[in-house]
Amino acid sequence: MSDRPLYINFLWHMHQPYYRDPVSEKFIMPWVRLHGIKDYYDMVARLENYPLIHQTFNMVPSLIEQILKYTDEGGTDEYMDLTLKPATELTVQDKLFILNNFFSLQWDNMLFVYPRYRDLLEKRGYEPNPQALERACRRFNPQDFLDLQVWFNLAWFDPMFKDTDPLLKTLIERGRDFTEDEKMAVINKQLEVMRMIIPEYRKMIERGQIEVSTSPYYHPILPLLCDTDIAKTAIPGVMLPKKRFRHPEDAKAQIEKAVAFHKRVFGTPPNGMWPSEGSVSEDILSFISDAGIKWIATDEEILAKSLDIHFHRGLADDDGVPEALYKPYYAEKFGYNVSMVF
Known part of the structure; x- marks a missing residue:
């Protein structure tokens, strides 16, 4: 074996398609927001603890633009709007959408580890066909829907925040019976994290620890x-x-x-x-x-x-x-x- 060090360059590709509807001006999918609180900040922020490690990130302009739409222009997506809607005011169509979509994450690591979230999945059922969703809709009470609204948004946070943020830790430890105010606080925390993303990359560029490349717009x-x-x-x-x-x-x-x-x-x-x-x-x-x-x-x-x-x-x-x-x-x-x- 050679004694010379082996230099390996990882190019982390950060990309989301442009989800914004040009008519409604809302994002039709939530993935910029949810991955923003999970991966996009965490992956660069963790390098603060490892100053000798250098990384290369590719940030697609359409992703960056969407982050800024959320943080600077009050952008929302359909999932966010239905999260913020009071659970007691949800229509049947709202409830069916939530039951069908608010379990859209990696179950083993992001759902089954939380007993209440798992209970809600079992109450809905593992096969979300239209008939099963209609039956589940009748089984869920307003508190069930409120807890599901919170858990879907809470589970996406990176462990960096789940383990250290007082609000998130409190909600995770309690696990259930969330309030409308707590739900709003979770969404505000998401936007707070998203506002940290671009400044963190810019800081690490100026420090010389990372390079950020681009893609066609x-x-x-x-x-x-x-x-x-x-x-x-x-x-x-x-x-x-x-x-x-x-x-x-x-x-x-x-x-x-x-x-x-x-x-x-x-x-x-x-x-x-x-x-x-x-x-x-x-x-x-x-x-x-x-x-x-x-x-x-x-x-x-x-x-x-x-x-x-x-x-x-x-x-x-x-x-x-x-x-x-x-x-x-x-x-x-x-x-x-x-x-x-x-």
Whole structure:
């Protein structure tokens, strides 16, 4: 074994699609808010205790924008609205929605560990078909619905907060018979945590402990890699729509908007980019380079196809996997100053 240290770079990809309905201006799904109180803050904040560990995070602009909509513009989602509605005022449709959706989390680690939450699941039933939900709706009393409203929002908090925050600890220890005021306090705590996310990343960037890369603004397939016929390069004979799509100006705008937004939020432009879904083509390299991006990361299968080799895992004959895979590549052939890792 070599005595030299092995340097491993983890690229944590933080992404949520854009959930905001342009008509109602509400978010149709709660995942930005719920993952915001669970992972997005915790993963960077824990590095405060490990100053020698450096990390790279990819923050998709559409995710950042949605966080800011919640924290700065009073944004809400359908799940949040039904959480805040008094349990005694819920309609039958409200109750059915709550019973169907307020158990949407990882049961083993986030539900079964809380006796009251588990009791509510068992009272609802494990098979939420329409008939079962209607029967459960009649079994649940207003306090059951209130406790479920609280538990769904409480269970998503990261242990960092569950173990230290006095309000959350008190509610978890009691476990039941929550009040409307306590429910409101849980939602306010969520927004408090969400307001901490962007400042924490910015602080750690300024400290030099993390790098934050970006993605094309709304995370589409960049728009279809500038020309849909590019698919024939990777998959000869592929069936494509009759109408060819070629709008490189869309791809250019997505990249430029992402870089400008990143600089406005974090104070410095990004050096790196995770192209949407890891999809790349020669056509997009000029836009990436012109935007000042120094490196991109994508999938090893793209490298394998480019080199006409196959990567194996766990085999004695690895076909030179380490030598080919675990190093950066440079787009010198095309005259662009962009590094690529796979």
